[in-house]
Amino acid sequence: MKCFFSVLFASVAFLLVLPVQAPGSAPGAPRILRTDIYPGSAKITFSVPFEQGLSFELPGTFDAESIRPLPSDGQSVHSFEALEFPRPGWIPLSLREADKTIREKERALAVLEGKTAAVKQSIQILSGPLPKDLKGEDIPAYVEATRSVREKLESDLITLTESMDKMKKEIEALQEDFAVKMPRNSDLGVSVKARVTGKGELLVEAWTSYADWTPFYRMDLDSDSGTISASLISKARQHTGVPLDGDLYFHTVMPSREVSMPKLRPLVADFERKAVKGYEALEEAAIMMERPAFRMASAPEAPAPVIIETMTDMTTHAQGLLEGNNTWSEFGLGEFSMKAESAIVSIPLFSDEAWITAEAKEIPQPILPGTAELSTDGQLSAKVHLSEQGAGTDLSLAFGKLPLVKAKREKIISKTGSTWTGKGRLEDGYTIEIVNGTKKKITVLLKDRIPLSAQEKISVETISIEPEVEEQDKENILTWKFALEPGEKKNVKVLYRLGYPADETIRMR
Structure with missing residues (x-):
């Protein structure tokens, strides 16, 4: 009692x-x-x-x-x-059914363990010496009966052992899942x-502090019309043990607990430390680390997502249930589309495969920082990270590579006996062959470059560029625009000459 x-x-x-x-x-x-x-x-x-x-x-x-x-x-x-x-x-409450299942299986395992122990004990008894009062003429019948019983017990033991092993694995899997979901x-x-x-x-x-979320976009580019159809999704989870049901507001910025103004330090003009021979590679690595990384961003008619913009935050809203067991849930925040200008861009210096890109001007919707799953004409093509952008800015996005649009770049090698190079002079060049392996007519922007002088004493002279470029910018980036029929090839040839003091060595960077 x-x-x-x-x-x-x-x-x-x-x-x-x-x-x-x-x-x-x-x-x-x-x-x-x-x-x-x-x-x-x-x-x-x-x-x-x-x-x-x-x-x-x-x-x-x-x-x-x-x-x-x-x-x-x-x-x-x-x-x-x-x-x-x-x-x-x-x-x-959400885990009590799982806990009940684990306890039931543990009890079932205990029953199996008890049966196994009983079978093992029976086998041990049958393995003992013959009864002392057993008469000689009864021995064969006793041995045969014992053998038959033992065979059944051994078979039962194998079945019980297999059932126990299976039950243990099930319990371990359930316990691992329970432990992950338990706050x-x-x-x-x-x-x-x-x-x-x-x-x-x-x-x-x-x-x-046991909650988190991230914006997630799904975007599809129609390569013919240039329309980008997109949906904004919130991927969220929380591990409090309490289901959060009702109005959910997703913020991009955590409120600051401490705010202090940065101190403006003086701008000091000093002589640059002269490079010591053998340290050029280290200096170049440091310069590259300071340069901003090149990143092509993203973009996205139906009900558009409502994004509330303030001076310090962007917020979206959804309704639904967010369980408290640390599992990710998705909440649709809205859909939208925008007209973009798509292009096929080939840069054979980096890859023999071309990229398909899209650029939208003055986007009507702000972009939240997060990841985007991209597709072209309904086929998954890429996954990128998006930086935060406000409405009215321009947005460019690489939707992935086109393996059927390829370019082959080869360096032009000087012939023996020619005056290709000399003291204070360097002639160089390359050829490019680009081919349209798709089944439709396309327009390709082919990009390459010629050297850009960093010193007054280094001259760059263009010997020939065939065919003429569509554009050559101030950084000597060359752009050709080719309309290619299915299976059609185009060829490019570029030659240039560098002049410099005879006692110097040219280094390309």
Whole structure:
């Protein structure tokens, strides 16, 4: 009887420490009014009914120091406290079925282990010496009966062992999944108590660091029309153990806890340290690290996503359920399209395969920082990272490579006996063959370059460029524009000459 009351008391105590419930739960329980999710954290606003006082509990995944009341007009908070307390054995509601399954399988495994032990013991008995009172003429029949029974026991043992091994693997897999989904600090809870007077319900704000989200785009380029169709998605997860249901607001920037102005230091003019022989490679590496990385960004009619822009943040909104077991969920934030100018660009210096690109001017929608899954004419082609951009800016994006549009670049080698090079002079060049391996007519922008002088004493002379370029910019980047029929080839030939002091050595960088 004493044991019965102990179990009953433990069960009642377990029910008393259940977490705050989701909207639509028992009357008088706190309900989630709003969830604001930031990169790496979340702020949850609860609406709590009260009659002078209130009391509820949260899992230890919430920061007790961050929990505070937000009284409305006409409400007075006379006392408020949020304290951590030990709560061993707590399991979130969403994981109790999984915990029950694990316990049932563990009991089934124990039964199998008991049967296995009994079979092994029986086999051991049958392996013992013959009974002393066994008569000689009965020995053959006894041995045959023993052999038959032992064969069945051995067969039963194999079946039981296989069942046990399978059951152990199932339990291990379930336990691993349970451990991943079980919130950290599950052995702690936060008790929230307050004395309040006034009307209505009290709003309570609580922060947790066990939440995260990232913007995700899916974009498809129609290579014929240049239209980019896109959808904006929020990929979010949280590990508080409490399901967050209702209005979800996704923010791109975490509010600053400390803000300090940077100090403007003086601009000092000094002589550049002269390069020491043998350190040129290190200096070049340092220069390359300081240069900004080249990155082609992205872009995206249906209901467009509503993005609220402020001076410090961009926010989107969705409604739905975000479970508290650390699994990723997707929320559609809207769809949109934009007209872009697509192009096929070949840069054989980097790759023999061409790229398909798209550029949109003065985009109507801001772009959130995140990843984008790109496709061309419905076929997956690339995955890129997008930087944050505001509406009205220009957007360019590489949608992937075109393996059927290839260019072959070869260096022109000097002939023996010619005056190709000499002291203070260097002649160089290359040829390019580009071919359209697709089944439709395309326009290709072919890009290459000739040297750009970094010193007054270095001269760059163009000997010949065949055919003429569409554009040659101030950095000597050359662009040809070719219309290619299916299977058609075009050839390019470039020759140039460098002049420089005879006592110097030219280095290309």
